[in-house]
Amino acid sequence: MSTSARRRSTVHDVARVAGVSRGTVSRVINGGYVSDSARSAIEEAIREVGYVPNTAAQSLVRQRTQAIAFIVHEPHALFLEDPNIGAIMLGTNETLSEADYQMVCLVVDSVRDTERVARYLNGGFVDGAVIVSARAQDPITKAVMRLDLPVTYVGHPPDVDAAWVGVDNRGAARAVTSRLLGTGRTRVAMIAAALDRDSGTDRLAGFTDALGARFDPFLVEEVPLYSYADGAAAMARLLERAPDIDGVFAASDAVAAGAMGALRDAGRRVPEDVGVIGFDNSSWATRTTPQLSTVDQPAEGLGAAAAASVLAQLRDDQRPREGILLPTPVVWRDSA
Known part of the structure; x- marks a missing residue:
């Protein structure tokens, strides 16, 4: 090694320049209490000597990685298409970043992905996880529970006893x-997506509640994903078997946008012939013509709350089981 190589500044250098003990410097670096004057002197010394904390060494001492997994159970294509996932991810990352944690994004799209992610979690590379779009009897959930990893779900998958954040999808x-029914529609259908998770089943339940005795299962078309393509295909099938439909509730804005495209292709006007409503208030809602009436789901807020929950578990060393519900007002636009 060259003798001209620059030596890395240490806690000793900071303590010497600040005129305090190494322990006082360590308390500042690790978030402990010191007097205002000592803190100011240490911060100035850190700048002067160019000290950078050795986070790897700190992690070894604390047995922490300072990393949180963000796990999404969706096809790769939908991960890119669905603005809600992106917004949840941004909210999660912002909260973790403020706490000096790194977010590690993991997408589960196959059995192979599931096995790979389970091995990764088992390797101790992350301190906790935020999980999006978990299903019942999910292998990743089983792996997380087996490891007793601090985790918070976005949504509330069935048979999972863990912290979660979500919205009242049914309400x-x-x-x-x-x-929508209040606008005078009498033949209202639903494109019900993602019935293998709580959000999909709860939105179908809420639709059924609203229809009451008027509910007709013949007017429910099920699709696997919250995607534009599924919405378009489902709307075409509904029009083929029930051409007198005058209203549609699509389980997400992306599904609603696909439905509106299929209606346009079939020569049906929105909202004059068919009123359409969605769910999310994502960017899809304002890209359609006319703009979409929908439910405002606070996606970034969900991500932020989930990250805060995981950080609280790490701080308190407890595994809360309660859920947090965020508000979801209706946003009424011209599609209905």
Whole structure:
């Protein structure tokens, strides 16, 4: 090694320049209490000597990686298409970044992905996880529970006893469907997506609640994903078997946008012939013509709350089981 190589500054250098003990410097670096005058002197010394904390060494001492997994159970294509996932991810990352944690993004799209991610979690590379779009009896959930890893779910998958954040999907779906019915629609269908997770089943339940005795299972078309393509295909099938439909609740804005495209291709006007409502208030809602009536799901807020929950578990060394519900007002636009 060259003798001219620059030596890395240490805690000793900071303590010497600041005129304090090494322990006082360590308390500042690790967030402990010191007097204002000592803190100011240490911060000035850190700048003067160019000290950078050795986070790798700190992690070894604390047995922490300072990393949180962000796990998404969706096809890779949908991960890029769905603005809600992106917004949840941004909210998660912002909260973790403020706490000096790194977010590690993991997408589960196959059995191979599941096995790979389970091995990764088992390797101790992250301190906790935020999990999006988990399903019942999910292998990743089983791996997380086996490891006793601090985790918070976005949504509330069935049979999972862990912290979660979400929205009242059933109540919000009931509210927006009731408002659609209030416009005088009498043959209202639903494109029900993602019935293998809580959000999909709860939105279908809310739609059923709003219809009451008028509910007709013949007017429910099921699709696997919250995607534009699924919405378009489902709407075409609904029009083929029930051409007198005059209203549609699509389980997400992307599904609703696809439905509106299929209606346009079939020569049906929105909202004159068919009123359409969605769910999310994502960027899809304002890209359609006319703009989409929908439910405002606070995606970034969900991500931020989930990250804060995981950080709280790490701080308190407890595994809370309660859920947090965020508000979901109806946003009424011209599509209905």
